[in-house]
Amino acid sequence: MAEKEKSFDKIEHPTKTYSLVELVKAPTIMVDKGPENTVFAFPLVAIVEILLALAVSVALLTMSFAVNAPLEELANPNVTTDPAKAPWYFMGLQEMLEHGHPTLMAVMMPSLMVLFVIAIPYLDNAREGAGKWFTNARGKKLTLYTAIYTLVVMPLYIVLDSKFPLREILRGTLPDFVLQYVFPALFMGAIVTLPLIVLFFSKPTAREVVLVLFTILFVGAVVFTLTGFLFRGPGFELYWPWNMPGGYNPFQNL
Known part of the structure; x- marks a missing residue:
């Protein structure tokens, strides 16, 4: 017992305060987590x-x-700006409105995204790798591959849905609820679910699942924002930024 008491007399860091709370049988979760690592x-x-x-x-x-950033003239209710764009921080939401019902795209899906971000600490409470970017080398690869996947699939979805919108093609043949809610939700759900299905074959941890989902969320938000800001021109149609009709410049009101 004298030897144990002697070990507690050793001061690792003279400027830090130490106190003995209790003695427990080893091993404990606090092994190698001493104050000298802070x-x-x-x-x-x-x-x-x-x-x-x-x-x-x-x-x-x-x-x-x-x-x-000069102030413009007073708004004229008889003249609508074309294109009428939201501020850049809402541009992603405005772009989402082009692909489904406003209730789904501007209320339900953003709410799910916010709830997911709030739930992250409860979905992943593992201590291993906590505080490290991407946790480990496998986490970095998963994040990179997921980002590449999202950068390819999201723009492809935006282009295809803009050029061949099923909501307009099938209008009158199917209920509006199916066209405006079910189809967009299925498409977005498939985009999110596909990498998870591939990931589950490798028995992922909860943190790896969260990494994949958050990467899709973050990169998807960037893609939607940049699409609405750079590639939407008059009529809110898709154009190359350098080929906008009517001399429209997406940067002129930045």
């Missing part, structure tokens, strides 16, 4: 966060001097 939130982390905040502020201030 850093002080203040000032080390706080200084980095302050510097990042200052850098972002300087970048925004510089952009405000470089990019002109």
Whole structure:
């Protein structure tokens, strides 16, 4: 017992406070998790966060001097701007509205996305690899492959659904609920489910499933936002950014 007491007298870090809470039989989940593996939130982390905040502020201030943002004339209710685009941070939602009923695309699906993000800590509560980007090499590969998959499939879906919209082609032959809700939900669900089906053959962990789903969510949001911002022109039709009709420039009102 004297030898054990002696081991607690050893101070690993003179500037940290140690206290003995209880003695438990080894092994425990706190093995190799001692305070020597930590850093002080203040000032080390706080200084980095302050510097990042200052850098972002300087970048925004510089952009405000470089990019002109004049006020336009009062809105005329008799004249509709073409294309009428939402601010860039809502552009993804506006693009989604082109592919299904507003209730589905602007309310139900975004709500599911938010609920998924909220549920992530409860879906993945494993301690192994916590705090590490992508957890391990396998996580990096899964994220990369999922990002590539989403970058290919999402634009393809947007183009095909814009050029050959089943909601318009089958209008009058099927109920509107099927065309506006069921079909878009099935298409989006298939895009999300396909990589999960492939992943399940390799017996994934909960974190790997979350990585795949979050990558699809993040990359998909970027694709929808950029599509609405760069590739939608007059009539909200798809055009190449350098081939917009009527001299429209997607960057002119940035």
